[in-house]
Amino acid sequence: MTLFAIVIVGYMAGKLGYLGGDFDRQLSRLVINITCPALILSSAMTGTLPDRRFILPLLLISVITYAILTGAAFLLPRYMTKKKADEGAIGFALMFGNVGFMGYPVVASIFGHEAVFYAAVLNVVNTFAVFTIGSILITGKSEVEGSHFQKKVLYSTPMLAAYLTMAIVALEINNIPEVISQPLTMLGNITVPAALLIIGSSMSNLPLRSLLGNGSVYATTLMRLVVVPLAMYYLCRTLGFSETVVNINTVVIAMPVATYGTILCLRHEKDASLMTEVTFITTLCSMLTIPLLVMFFL
Secondary structure (H helix, E strand, O other), X not given: OHHHHHHHHHHHHHHHOOOOHHHHHHHHHHHHHHHHHHHHHHOOOOOOOOOHHHHHHHHHHHHHHHHHHHHHHHHOHHHHOOOHHHHHHHHHHHHOEOHHHHHHHHHXXXXXXXXXHHHXXXXXXXXXXXXXXXXXXHHOHHHHOOHHHHHHHHOOHHHHHHHHHHHHHHHOOOOOOHHHHHHHHHHHHHHHHHHHHHHHXXXXXXXXXXXXXXXXXXXXXXXXHHHHHHHHHHHHHHOOOOHHHHHHHHXXXXXXXXXXXXXXXXXXXXXXXXXXXXXXXXXXXXXXXXXHHHHHHO
8 A cells, every 4th residue: 555655646746747758768767777776786685694495496486487477478468458569568467576666565574574585586587587578578579689689688787786686695695884785775765666656657647547447457467466376376386395485486476567567668668558557457456465365375
């Protein structure tokens, strides 16, 4: 509800003219290239490193999860909408939950503050996938083929932050000076409100009726918040992962649609209407589905 309230502030700011247009695009660039990498890095500088026994299983379960979701993201949307142009947005919505923005506080509230680091480990694979597979889904394969795209994505600021975070986790570096960790934490803290304000501002450009969604939006919401997390929960339990690893991964996967979807649409100058609608509806519905998921399955 707290996060949703910030979305409403962004909506009102957009209506009043404080946000929108070029400002939203520049703010999106700031989030992607500066504040989000700082958030990723600061998640590994909490002062308490996770149990080493969980690090590799978390990375493995995340790789398996996103490998399966990649297939679903390219296959299922063709059966969920009649509009070819909407398939990429729906695929992105099915594949990517709001891990960095909502996942951390939700995981902390359920499993304790130390679990935030485990969510950060899971988020390494998510970050890699968002800026590679996610970009392909948003822009279309034909627009991102070639070595130029590969170099740009694999060595982008968010990816460099993800690589460095993995090294910090693997080497158990827990004595990073505060002169480094505190500025990164302060910058990283900008990410959540800025991203949510962008979502709200994008909503302000839509007719009120469109925020209520349509058949494709509600089908995507059901898949994103219920079918996908439960399917991955049972699959990963069958594969023999520990209860702790499976439960944290399930909660992370159960997040509403990642705000990066709207940000990437703006960055690549694509229509963000459907992405904004499904982000809004899943964020609203997640206030009910996440507590129910934890109550009955975890």
